[in-house]
Amino acid sequence: MCGIAGVIHRNGTADLGDELTKMLQSMKHRGPDSTGYALYGPADDLVVIRFVLAEPNEAGGFNMEERLERNRAEVESRLAKIGANVATMTSETGYAFRATVRYSGELKPLADYLEDVPGCEVLSLGNSLEIIKDLGDAATVGEQYRLDGFTGTHGIGHVRMATESDVDLASAHPYWAYPFADVAVVHNGQLTNYHQWRRRLESNGHRFQSECDSEIIAVYLAEKMEGGLSLESAMKSSLDDLDGVFTYLCVTGNELGVAKDEMAAKPLVLMESDDLVAVATEEIAIRALVGHEVETRDPYEREVLVWQV
Amino acid sequence: MAGVSTAGSKSGISYDARGLVEPDAEAPHNSEIDGQKARFEATDLTTRQINKELRRLVYEEGITDVTIVNPGSKHSLAVGILKRCNITFEGSPGWFACGLIDGPTVHIDGRVGWSAGENMMSGSVVIERGAGSLTGAAIRGGDLVIKGDVGARTGIDQKGGTIIVMGSVGINTGFMMQRGRQIICGDAGDGLGDSMYDGKLYVGGTVASLGIDCVPGEWDDSDTEFIERKFANYGLGSPPEFQKFVCGKQLHNYDSLEPSERKLVI
Numbered sequence: 088m089c090g091i092a093g094v095i096h097r098n099g100t101a102d103l104g105d106e107l108t109k110m111l112q113s114m115k116h117r118g119p120d121s122t123g124y125a126l127y128g129p130a131d132d133l134v135v136i137r138f139v140l141a142e143p144n145e146a147g148g149f150n151m152e153e154r155l156e157r158n159r160a161e162v163e164s165r166l167a168k169i170g171a172n173v174a175t176m177t178s179e180t181g182y183a184f185r186a187t188v189r190y191s192g193e194l195k196p197l198a199d200y201l202e203d204v205p206g207c208e209v210l211s212l213g214n215s216l217e218i219i220k221d222l223g224d225a226a227t228v229g230e231q232y233r234l235d236g237f238t239g240t241h242g243i244g245h246v247r248m249a250t251e252s253d254v255d256l257a258s259a260h261p262y263w264a265y266p267f268a269d270v271a272v273v274h275n276g277q278l279t280n281y282h283q284w285r286r287r288l289e290s291n292g293h294r295f296q297s298e299c300d301s302e303i304i305a306v307y308l309a310e311k312m313e314g315g316l317s318l319e320s321a322m323k324s325s326l327d328d329l330d331g332v333f334t335y336l337c338v339t340g341n342e343l344g345v346a347k348d349e350m351a352a353k354p355l356v357l358m359e360s361d362d363l364v365a366v367a368t369e370e371i372a373i374r375a376l377v378g379h380e381v382e383t384r385d386p387y388e389r390e391v392l393v394w395q396v
Numbered sequence: 397m398a399g400v401s402t403a404g405s406k407s408g409i410s411y412d413a414r415g416l417v418e419p420d421a422e423a424p425h426n427s428e429i430d431g432q433k434a435r436f437e438a439t440d441l442t443t444r445q446i447n448k449e450l451r452r453l454v455y456e457e458g459i460t461d462v463t464i465v466n467p468g469s470k471h472s473l474a475v476g477i478l479k480r481c482n483i484t485f486e487g488s489p490g491w492f493a494c495g496l497i498d499g500p501t502v503h504i505d506g507r508v509g510w511s512a513g514e515n516m517m518s519g520s521v522v523i524e525r526g527a528g529s530l531t532g533a534a535i536r537g538g539d540l541v542i543k544g545d546v547g548a549r550t551g552i553d554q555k556g557g558t559i560i561v562m563g564s565v566g567i568n569t570g571f572m573m574q575r576g577r578q579i580i581c582g583d584a585g586d587g588l589g590d591s592m593y594d595g596k597l598y599v600g601g602t603v604a605s606l607g608i609d610c611v612p613g614e615w616d617d618s619d620t621e622f623i624e625r626k627f628a629n630y631g632l633g634s635p636p637e638f639q640k641f642v643c644g645k646q647l648h649n650y651d652s653l654e655p656s657e658r659k660l661v662i
Contacts, residue, residue: 351529351548351567354510370469370509371490380487383507385528385547388567388585 088248089260090117091273091355092367093336094376095241095343095394100129104229104237106376107244110367111225113375117368118248121259122228123220125271125338126242130215133174133187134194134268137210138162138201141182142256143222154206155182161204162186169200179232183210185217195266199294208257208296213269215239215340220259240396241343243336245273252298262302264309265294269340272308274301275368276333276353284329304329308337319393322346326389336366344393351388358383364394409442423448427462435463438487443470450474454481469509474502480519491528494521497538510547513540516557522630529566532559535576541630548585551578554595560626568607570597579623581636589641593648598623598638606641613642 092110094103103126111122128135140158141151159176162184166173171190178184190197198209211218217237221228225246229235245260252258264270278284281300284307289295293306304325311321318337322344332352337344345366347355358365358373358381365373370383386392412419421444427436434453438446446464453459454477463484467473471490474483480499488506498517503524510528513521518537526544534553545563554573564582570589576596583601590607597610598619619640627635651658 349567354528356509356528369471369490370488370507371471374469374488380506382525384526384545385566388548 088117088250089275090114090246090368090372091243091260091275091334091336092245092365092372093241093243093273093338093343093345094363094365095396096363097394097396098362100238100240102236103127103239103242104234107242108225108229108234109375110365110372111244111246112229113372114246114367114369115224118246119224120249120254121220121222121247121256122225122244123218123247123260123273124228124234124242124244125211125216125218125261125263125273126234126237126239127215127269127338127340128217128237128239130340132189132214134171134190134212134214135217136186136188136201136212137184137217137219138186139183139208139210139256140204140206143180143182144255146180146182152181158204158206159184162201162207165200165204166197169197171197180221183219183221183232194268198266209263209265211263211271212266213340216263216269216271216338218261218263218271220245220256220261222254222256222259240341241338243271243273243338243343251277257297258299260299260301262297262299262305264305265296267306267309267313270305270309270312270337272301272305272335272337274304274333274335276335276348277331278303278329278333279331280329281331300331301335304333304335305337312339317393318342318344319391322391322393326391334368341396342393344391345386346391347386347388349389351385354385356383356385357392359394418442418444421445421448423452425449425452427453429453429457429459432459433461433463434459435465437465438470439466439468443472446470446473447475450477450483454479467506471509474500488525497521507544508542512542513538516540518557526563531561532557535559539626539630541632545582550580551576554578558626560630560632562632564601570595570610571607573597577622579626579635579638589643591647592643593650594643597641599641600636600638603639603641609644609647610641611644613640615640 171188174187176186260273261271278300284303308321334353334355356370427434461482465486467489469490472492473489476496478498483502485504491509492511493508495514500519502521507525508527511530512527514533516535516538520539522541527546529547531546532540532551536556538557541560543562548566550569552571554576556576559578561580567585568587573595574593579598581600584603586604587607589610
């Protein structure tokens, strides 16, 4: 199952964290195992890094506090070595961190270098993208990471019902398109040619954080965009290249896109106004956002829609 | 209540050990009753409370005309009502609205999510706006009228009754339908009537492509009479020109008889 939601404000910012928490919590019945957010705050010249040093399941493990502290210090020293000056580093949980750094080099060496620290997973990297994900429903994760008050222009979220893998952070959406800045995806469905695409993308030099089929969508799209395609064209080509059933949302620094497979097998409902576009697996999530009757529609099969900030 | 966990306490909804939602819900008794008519506000009610209140009115109070105000796209509302009555929604219910009903006349002043009116046996459901996919899945009787567009697989596995769509429909409409009729005024997506066993599809707009073993059918007076009668019945104006599609009978060799009818034939 799983539920996805996305929102984009086309004239200015809003309380994105609160909006997506409301939408995702209303779809808790679609997946109570984990909840994730990809949020875009105002971009500045700092690079935002969201990373974890342990799975939430292990966070109470033997000697974990000491190991986390040691590994955090290692991350800081590696950031310094690679030339990234840390402006801020905070953590609400002790295992998940948010850092802002002054850095102008390539992102892949930075991400690879950090991931080499024991237990370290880089959840997102970019000038405005921040991926927050953890176990539990949206109310729990939103509160844990103090997401109410996260101001931004657009974002996506996901509630997960674990059907084919563990209940853990590695399997939780959204997925960042490692190592491309500011690209993230949430997906509802199953890809049947996952292994083919994973091998192809790996042979192009990409690495994956998880065994999850959805992660290849992010890397696939980001690679196409790196090659010069627009988000819309990349998403259109994914309709032919990806097999299986899918409805997915992709976000970049200034866009939100929606794609639906040729069977229209997975649900999505869409509300569009001049200021605001909201999409969700179920209309109940849109109602949680706007609170009154609105005009909505289900996109049809093979529909690709992209909105800009 | 024993066995009720507070796992969902943040949303105010409780579950029992089997995962059943709100096992201890009670009808809120918040209706304004006026003779045979009743009306209640659903904004602050949970799905179970809305259904409990509706069932209390219809089955215990003998009310024949119930209006539910602001259903807020909540799922599974007015499911399994097996009595003749009038139910009106002022606002949009969510998925599975009015599934498994046998008898009610339902009017929905809003939109419905996936699987509206699934498995209905008799009665009618009129939806003023659009509906999601799987609308009228496996219905066996009654009329389902949608004034807007609907999603994919409308009337999948339809076994009777009539589905009328004033707008357009998505892919695989009438997939594996076995009986009944669909009147679609707008366009139809790919794979119309794919693998159908029997039944009739009327399409007013364009058809992207026909599914396997779905073929154009021969028009006769009974088609005209049927469509005009249904349009007059629901005040839908004058019907457009339709193309008719039926099963080519090349794919399946089953008959479409009910078990009781089969006995008569044999």
